[in-house]
Amino acid sequence: MKKVLWGGITVLIGAILIAAVGVGFHSQQYVAPAGTQVAKSDGTVTVNGKTYQHVTLDFVTEPSAAGNLPNGKPVHPGGNPSWPAYAPNNQFQVPANSVVTVHWVQYDSGGVVNNPFFAKAHGTIGGKITVNGKVVDGVDPGDMAHSFTVRSLPGVDSNFFVNVPAPVSKLGDNAENDKGGQVVDFSFISGTKGLYSWNCEFPCGMSVGGFGAVMSSYGYMSGYIHVV
Numbered sequence: 001m002k003k004v005l006w007g008g009i010t011v012l013i014g015a016i017l018i019a020a021v022g023v024g025f026h027s028q029q030y031v032a033p034a035g036t037q038v039a040k041s042d043g044t045v046t047v048n049g050k051t052y053q054h055v056t057l058d059f060v061t062e063p064s065a066a067g068n069l070p071n072g073k074p075v076h077p078g079g080n081p082s083w084p085a086y087a088p089n090n091q092f093q094v095p096a097n098s099v100v101t102v103h104w105v106q107y108d109s110g111g112v113v114n115n116p117f118f119a120k121a122h123g124t125i126g127g128k129i130t131v132n133g134k135v136v137d138g139v140d141p142g143d144m145a146h147s148f149t150v151r152s153l154p155g156v157d158s159n160f161f162v163n164v165p166a167p168v169s170k171l172g173d174n175a176e177n178d179k180g181g182q183v184v185d186f187s188f189i190s191g192t193k194g195l196y197s198w199n200c201e202f203p204c205g206m207s208v209g210g211f212g213a214v215m216s217s218y219g220y221m222s223g224y225i226h227v228v
């Protein structure tokens with residue numbers, strides 16, 4: 001009798017541990033290290049004769065994930081001085097079928113992207129972006145820092161795709177947090193409701209052809225967009 005009881009308790013403890021690990025992995029996939037940035041409402045805007053709700057987002061890319069931004073928020077709560085990071089958020093929320101205008105200040109160094117496709121803007125309004133106020137359709141593929149590349153999760157909006165590149169900091173290899181920023185502004189029309197992921201397609205990590213380390217650690221060069 002005692003043996004059966006202990007056997008049952010062991011199985012129960014095992015089940016609780018497995019469930020805890022499962023919940024841990026699940027929340028690791030979805031947790032926003034610094035909360036989700038809800039897009040700010042900015043009235044309406046007309047694109048090609050159609051009026052949309054207009055919202056805005058903003059973020060920066062820093063050469064070091066350690067320390068704080070000028071507003072006091074940590075660059076990345078996980079810290080890691082040798083890794084670059086998007087900051088202060090890696091999760092965003094925008095309304096469906098609306099015009100999303102993004103203000104991105106890029107402070108990191110970079111280099112040659114392995115596929116020039118990602119040095120061009122794709123899926124933005126008019127296929128354009130502005131870099132320091134100048135309208136362009138991409139950046140120099142030999143002088144690129146990061147990309148903000150958005151896809152939907154399977155079963156959501158399979159044709160949705162946005163790719164925006166940013167050039168290296170004006171300080172080049174001497175990039176420093178919050179210094180030498182390149183200002184990239186762009187707009188895109190959000191897709192249908194659902195979860196979208198974004199990531200950087202510039203191989204800014206180590207190993208695996210530059211796609212290891214920071215590139216394969218959730219939250220520095222990747223995140224989610226909740227379209228609601």
Ligand SMILES: [Cu+2]
Pocket residue numbers: 145146147200201202203204221
């Ligand atoms: Cu990157």
